Amino acid sequence: MLYNPSIETLPLAKLRQLQSERLRALVNRLYEKVPFYRQQFTVAGLMPGDIKGIEDLRRLPFTRKADLRDNYPYGMFATPMEEVRRIHASSGTTGKPTVVGYNQHDLGVFNEVVARSLVAAGARPGMRLHNAYGYGLFTGGLGMHGGATRLGMAVIPVSGGMTDRQLTILQDFSPEVICCTPSYAQTLAAECAKRGIDPATLSTRYAVLGAEPWTEAIRQQVEAGLQVSATNIYGLSEIMGPGVSQEDVDEKGTGSYIWEDHFFPEVVDRETGQPLPYGEEGVLVFTTLTKQTFPLLRYWTNDICSLHYDPNGKRTHIKMAAIKGRADDMLIIRGVNLFYTQVEEVIEQMDFLVPNYRLIVTREGTMDQVEVQVEVAPGLDAANPDLAAALSQKIKNTIGLSMKISLQAPGSIPGSEGGKLSRVEDRR
Numbered sequence: 490m491l492y493n494p495s496i497e498t499l500p501l502a503k504l505r506q507l508q509s510e511r512l513r514a515l516v517n518r519l520y521e522k523v524p525f526y527r528q529q530f531t532v533a534g535l536m537p538g539d540i541k542g543i544e545d546l547r548r549l550p551f552t553r554k555a556d557l558r559d560n561y562p563y564g565m566f567a568t569p570m571e572e573v574r575r576i577h578a579s580s581g582t583t584g585k586p587t588v589v590g591y592n593q594h595d596l597g598v599f600n601e602v603v604a605r606s607l608v609a610a611g612a613r614p615g616m617r618l619h620n621a622y623g624y625g626l627f628t629g630g631l632g633m634h635g636g637a638t639r640l641g642m643a644v645i646p647v648s649g650g651m652t653d654r655q656l657t658i659l660q661d662f663s664p665e666v667i668c669c670t671p672s673y674a675q676t677l678a679a680e681c682a683k684r685g686i687d688p689a690t691l692s693t694r695y696a697v698l699g700a701e702p703w704t705e706a707i708r709q710q711v712e713a714g715l716q717v718s719a720t721n722i723y724g725l726s727e728i729m730g731p732g733v734s735q736e737d738v739d740e741k742g743t744g745s746y747i748w749e750d751h752f753f754p755e756v757v758d759r760e761t762g763q764p765l766p767y768g769e770e771g772v773l774v775f776t777t778l779t780k781q782t783f784p785l786l787r788y789w790t791n792d793i794c795s796l797h798y799d800p801n802g803k804r805t806h807i808k809m810a811a812i813k814g815r816a817d818d819m820l821i822i823r824g825v826n827l828f829y830t831q832v833e834e835v836i837e838q839m840d841f842l843v844p845n846y847r848l849i850v851t852r853e854g855t856m857d858q859v860e861v862q863v864e865v866a867p868g869l870d871a872a873n874p875d876l877a878a879a880l881s882q883k884i885k886n887t888i889g890l891s892m893k894i895s896l897q898a899p900g901s902i903p904g905s906e907g908g909k910l911s912r913v914e915d916r917r
């Protein structure tokens with residue numbers, strides 16, 4: 490089942506036509522309504538009429554997080570405040586939060602893309618959704634809630650945290666679908682194991698996980714620990730919230746569909762800003778083609794990934810690979826660039842480890858040191874030096890860095906208590 494088959498399988502030429510029409514309308518609106526954009530156009534020597542189609546997008550300047558901060562809180566809104574029906578803010582993971590707004594039309598689009606995403610993840614009308622994303626300023630909770638309601642699901646608005654209660658609800662309310670951060674899904678799986686709850690007795694079949702980077706290692710752990718099929722959902726408040734892209738449950742590991750009739754993606758070179766060919770890794774940039782209250786042109790997300798079309802996919806829309814990390818979370822260790830997800834990928838290959846881990850970065854003199862703290866699988870001895878040596882060697886061979894390895898007993902590394910988990914402690 491697809492939620493909106495005609496649009497999700499729209500032939501590419503038609504999709505481009507639709508995107509071009511929408512972009513032309515957007516540019517006109519921004520020029521007229523948002524002083525920031527009018528000035529951006531003037532500086533670039535452009536008039537709205539110069540943008541004839543999606544192929545002209547690259548002539549436009551980027552919008553960056555700093556621009557949103559400079560126009561805090563409402564300077565980027567393109568509709569009168571009386572029209573605004575909801576205000577959210579980014580989680581503030583990196584600095585001061587940015588404020589975003591939605592009118593009724595925008596909330597309709599939000600519901601639509603989340604409904605499409607839930608269907609792609611395996612959810613169906615009539616199922617129950619255990620929504621463990623945080624409700625509040627964070628877009629996760631209410632975003633998933635609205636889309637699930639639109640789809641015709643019964644939403645259980647649990648929100649994040651209070652793990653005891655989450656487990657009771659999972660057992661007693663029999664939801665077929667759960668959504669939360671991947672790190673919190675790890676916590677829930679670990680708690681089930683600790684309390685002797687057999688995941689086979691739970692009704693949960695699908696998990697929709699996002700809001701932070703994760704890899705196959707966590708997928709395997711969560712799928713086994715909760716007996717679900719887990720897919721990736723991606724989004725950011727500036728562009729909409731969750732549901733900008735979603736992995737299909739039958740196409741796991743091949744990337745997440747970006748709903749490109751609403752969000753036009755580009756991947757650009759981090760240094761030069763030049764658009765990169767499909768398959769190459771760079772910074773993800775989005776243009777919101779249909780949003781009315783808080784539309785953005787070429788928004789520099791800072792998330793690192795690549796784009797590709799999948800000829801074997803059920804849909805025609807473009808896919809994005811899993812996010813490696815945020816550009817500003819990239820660690821530079823003795824001249825080598827490092828995302829923590831690279832360590833997670835190595836952990837996946839070591840069957841004596843589970844992906845409960847964190848990295849501690851320190852500086853001794855002028856030397857940066859990374860300590861990898863990671864749990865061994867249940868029943869194994871964390872003090873066994875052969876295990877640490879094997880991990881150390883594997884990291885050296887794949888990442889090219891020597892790291893200090895500190896294996897830990899199962900259950901000893903703190904996990905997510907409900908939301909996003911910070912896996913790096915940079916003490917430099």
Ligand code: ADP
Binds near residue numbers: 721724725
């Ligand atoms: P904040 O930027 O303050 O965390 P948001 O809650 O809007 O605010 O978070 C959006 C960010 O979360 C994205 O830009 C991205 O870095 C991260 N993110 C969201 N979903 C995913 C995902 N599925 N995989 C990796 N990272 C994700």
